[in-house]
Amino acid sequence: MSAALPATLLASINQDRLWQRHADMAAHGAIPGPRPDRAGVNRACFTAEDIAARQMLVGWATARGFEVSQDAIANLYIRRRGTESSRAPIVTGSHMDTQPRGGRFDGIYGVLAGFEVLEALEDAGIATVAPVEVVAWTNEEGGRFAPGTMGSMVFAGQKSVEAFAEVRDTSGVRFADALAATLAATPAPITRPLPGVVGGYVEAHIEQGPRLEAAGARIGVVTGIQGMRWFEVDITGETAHAGTCPVGQRRDALRSAHAVVSALYDVTRDPEDTLRFTIGRFLVDPGSPNTVPNRVHFTIDMRHPDKATLDRLADAIPATITAAVAPCTATVRVTNASAPMVFDQQVVDRVEAATKALGLPYLVMPSGAGHDAGYVARLAPAGMIFIPCERGVSHNEAEFATPQDLTNGTRVLAATLLAMAGVV
Template sequence: MTALRINGARLLERHKLMAGFGETGNGGVIRPALSDEETSARLALLNLARERGFACSVDPIGNLFIRRKGADEGRAPLRMGSHLDSQIPGGNFDGVYGVIAGFEVLETLEDHKVASDAPIEVVVWNNEEGARFSPTTMGSAVHAGQLSLDKALGSFDQDGNRLGDELARSLTQLGPLKSIELGSESLAYVEAHIEQGPILEQNEIPIGVVTGIQGIVQFEVRITGEEAHAGTTPRSRRKDAFWAALDLTAQLRSVTADKDDAIRFTVGRLTVLPGSPNTVPAKVAFTIDLRHPDEALLASVHTQIYQAAETLQTPCEISVITTLNSPPVCFAAKVISSIERQAAEVGLDTARIASGATHDAKFMAPLCPTGMIFIPCRDGISHNENEWADPEHMIAGANTLLGVITELTRAKPT
């Protein structure tokens, strides 16, 4: 038998179709979760699914499931997917690529009349970005029982719209959908996604075999000094909160400088108060975002951050709180090796890579064998209208996904 390949032209056509929903005119989209723009994108995909005779379902938090039947409908479905919502504004690849690649796999199997033993589903997770409603990866978290449905439905956007109401409004526009319960069993979960970092591109590797999602710890540091007149107060009499922040962040930057450049340490938000050019700052608050794939290393740096804050020589007071502590997730060896095998079968180089960003796959990992396929993106840029992935890599990733799905469901031509 000739090796099965996806229809690249169709994949790119679907990609272009999706890019029209919420198009900004600057190369990106504004397509927040449950907005009219995202609802239109979801409806367009559902209509394509209905044309192919795929069953369409929705769960109570608004995750969509597009199902191609398996030879044995009693088996749990193998799932693929990602999300259609975007940052505000966002690019045309983050999320949407995993959805259309998954849908292309279903269509390819259909085109070639390939029967899988288990059913195969494309999932469109609700509100992955968290740009409109908090928190991020909401749909998969609720699906996996890691976030309460009521809490999620009760989330409000900045304009005071309740997610539950916006979901109901969106669903009325999507046509008939079956209901599916939360946390239904999956045979496996595979998500294709752009890397959102520079490593694959830099090393000219078309397929990243994702080993897991690195752990993330976030902190809020508050420093309290004393306001003073910038012209009259000698340095020796100042309690300058900014100087304390400077010393602390410099020390932490040094602590987190590792030889293999794997620790991600970011001070992304920092405010200085009162913020007057001629007043010595009395208050500084800043965030720390710390990530690494190794839980023990994270715990060690975690401790060092608290120690540095405690032992810093300063006349100011420093408080540190941990606002998020999400341990690393490891993907299934079975899926990892399948991705490597299938990429090789297509003739593609691979490299193992840890995901720096979080994804819906994180919540699927405890439920079933889970993995992710990364494709390179230009300059590592994401969450940005300039986000870009090569058509060649999009096709390569979808062919790899097709191979993995075929392998895991023992799909064969009928």
Template sequence: MDDLPRIDGGRLWSRLMEMAAIGALPDGKGVNRQALSAEDRDAMRKLIGWGQAIGLAPGFDTAGNLFLEMAGQTQGAPVLIGSHLDSQPTGGRFDGVFGVLAAFEALETLHDAGIVPPRPVTLVAWMNEEGSRFAPGMMGSEVFAGTRSLADIRATADAGGVTAGAELDLLAESFPDVPCRAPGFALHAYVEPHIEQADLLETTGMVIGAVSGIQGKKTYDLTLTGREAHAGTEPMERRQDAVQAFARIAAAMQSAALAAGPDIRFTIGRVEVLPNAPSVVPAEVRFRIDLRHPENAVLDATGLALEAAARDGAAPCQVAVRRMVDAPANDFSPALRAAIRESAAAHGIPAADLLSAAGHDARHMAPLCPSAMIFIPCRGGLSHHPDEWAEPAHVAAGAQVLLDVCLRAASSDQGDLT
């Protein structure tokens, strides 16, 4: 691969740090750049400006996904590369944005070398991958893939009552000169770089991960409804205490999850109690469940067991169970995974196959076209945290492998990429 262009790792690192200043937390380490916020729009504006400076054509779709297109020698479905710009409220400087800026560095390297790819190559920054402001996440990629309606995401409101629809309208108003189209178009291939968000690469001395697939995920929203009463006067036998029902259900769910084996991941990560007063019997508990497993059969069976635990443990309260996310496990293209490993080997970069335990927008691209993910290590596996860190050399390695794989995909028939 000596004849292939080489990315500029210093330039990429500089841009990562420049982007980290948008929404920077007071400690100077982390980032708060949540979906469709003013900070998110500022990050898009900076990216668009960088792209226009090298002749990339910007465009949005009505779901808020941002695209920067490099024309190819022929027209047709593009190779799509990128990730997301939004962060958690106390996020880091690499999650999501590394993938976007690695994609930009790949395109800028092609531009600087005067190379026109065989087919179009398009950078994407997906809207609301994180789901911290508007839940659940991956809204933009789901609408693009046709698995969720635009009307559904527009109606979703944040904690302050602001709807995603209102913010999408503001986004369009903020970029009046950028074309906007309906979501979805044909893809030749999709490649997403990302930090691993775990420590397997780091602990094994690997620098590049050729991701085999993403484990399945289910998300539930549950509401337990009891009856509010005075804590000092209401007899115990008459109480419809929503917290006690929650305690029974949480213990039963933990047991059901553990019965599924060591690969299950079960989390109750959000609990709200109403009225949340020290001298009042709680009338309502709302909580969220995150359930994950790499095998769909185990995931489905465990999900049903959790729902049964909720029904069986609710009395004398009532329970409502809402399925928010039902994303099956998926595999990525063997041919693209092989291309990732071959690129790494050509550059003397240690690489390994591994499964993604976290969800990514690539999950929704895999049914549409040959798709892949490239992981780089993050220190201690720490992510969604201000101390999240990736080494500059690893950042550069990930971008170089992305460029190599992108060019191979753009030069190949789609049938050769499956």
């Protein structure tokens, strides 16, 4: 081990404790999986399960003498004091909510890895200059109340809490009412300001993709979050009788859509296989076996970490569609757009240095999925640490990460946070 590493802190990171905390949290919303050791979790935002998980975390924090607090959107903070209480905290964390058929690691790993660092700091008797905090962000997944990443969005000042008040879940429950109930049920004072205050941020997360496992890497040093563009495309033709209308005289919306989709796959072909291009919904009207379709509706989700490349490819979409759609017509709408987020180079360098010093094989990579870190990065230097997950499977009960990988990521996180917070 390199002398640059905080050896006493790393020695205090307890793999069994970290694994047990994952098991304890997984009890809140446990659902069956494909095998007993691959059981899943269904813990949507502000449900009884989410509230129980919050209460459990507060209980652990209080038992260790850490300060707990909330803000008005129920982001939950656990603070270990620094020697300079006026310093903005160095923050880590992630989310505790899951997808309806989620796993035991997405989100909660970042919270528990952060909490393990706080406990290890305590066990090792290390004083930091800046406070170190763990945050559990509200509603990252967005499965019950849309959109996702509400907590970090409000923390970063991109939206107000009130903007989400009237959002309802499928059974008609208002976000504002579920929020009030959660705040009341969580034994932590509502004292934190919004937008939030943060001196630096590092989030640990499972990769949710197959790259680390395929490369035999144990850590992903995350450089940013790729940008995204969503489109909705409508192709309009004319219905006709399938038995009588000559093919040459038809305005067949599906035939035109087929040509359009082929042209789109051609124009977005990426020899480096970095671009993510997905047509995930494809609807044909009227959907009768003996009627020529008059309408096709489909969606496009495209993502790339480089802004210029994403812009160039996304800008080519409407013209590509128009050129291929004859004899039908098309309308194209952009329904969602986010620019690539590039993390602070100093934070990325610190994560890489810690990984190297620990002798862990790693990849330097962008995040394919969106994360709370993307919003926090608007306020302060931020970065992320990925660990492999089995076959890259996530948002699935079978999601799995090994105790050793959980610990590796926590060790990198500990070294990075300590460097950012400063040792007395």
